[in-house]
Amino acid sequence: MKKTIIVFLISSLAYAVQAAEDKPENTLGLSDSVSVLLKAEMNEIKKGMESLVFAMASGNWKQIQETGHRIKHSYIMKNKLTESQKHELHAKLPAQFREIDKKFHYYAGMLSHVAEERDIELVNFYFAKMNESCMHCHSKFVTNRFEGFRQGNKHEQHDH
Ligand code: HEC
Known part of the structure; x- marks a missing residue:
């Protein structure tokens, strides 16, 4: 009986440790309240990027212009941060x-x-640069969330 209880305790402890490891942590160590604002901003940016794909495909200059402008100034965070959150960042x-x-x-x-x-080539160029920035930042600082970036480049791995 005792043995069963001990085995039970050990396995629930192991489960708890596993659960803690599975919980996505924030590599930048931001507090929850700042993280919530950052995520809101990120999701707005994502929507903007998605809408740009068709705005570009259909030559909707006005929409591209407005979306670029909105993202440039998309500081949901900046406007909502309290003084202490600003210090934290x-x-x-x-x-x-x-x-x-x-x-x-x-x-x-x-x-x-x-x-x-109305320069479609440069529009494409800057869209690609923006996309590259997402990958650059996420692969450096958000690999806990975007695990694909943890795996390394197969080309580089095969080079040696
Ligand atoms: C300078 C850094 C940086 C750039 C550039 C950046 N991100 Fe992020 N992104 C982050 C960080 C940090 C998080 C994690 C936030 C957290 O969990 O607190 C994140 C998380 C996200 C998330 C998940 C949000 C959620 O609800 O959990 C999405 C979606 C996202 N980014 C989209 C994008 C897209 C699309 C781009 C480019 C157009 C982009 N990000 C550019 C830093 C960046």
Whole structure:
């Protein structure tokens, strides 16, 4: 009887440890309240990117321009952050994160600008740069969530 209880305890402990490991953690160590705002912003950006695919395919310059502009200024966070959350971001976001984020917003601005010029090649170029920024940032800082980036490049692995 005792033995059964011990086995039960050990297996539930193992289960608890496993559950804790499975829980996606935030590699940047942001608090939940900041993370909620960041995720809201990310989901807005995702919607914008998705809508751009057809706006581009159909030559809808106005929509591309507006979407680029909106993403450039998509600081849901900035507007909603409390002072202490701002301090938190300042303390926790690595320089490289800020660098990628800055470029991403720059590319969104450029997308908007070249859409105004109706330059489809440059629109494509800046859209690709924006997409590259998502991958760059996520593969560096969000691999807990986007596990595909943990696996490494097969080409590189086969090179040696
Ligand atoms: C400078 C860094 C950075 C860039 C650039 C970036 N992201 Fe993210 N993204 C994050 C971080 C950090 C998280 C995780 C947030 C968290 O869990 O607290 C995230 C999470 C997400 C999520 C999941 C949100 C959720 O509800 O859990 C989506 C969707 C997303 N990003 C889409 C995008 C798309 C699309 C792009 C490019 C157009 C992009 N992101 C560019 C940093 C970035």
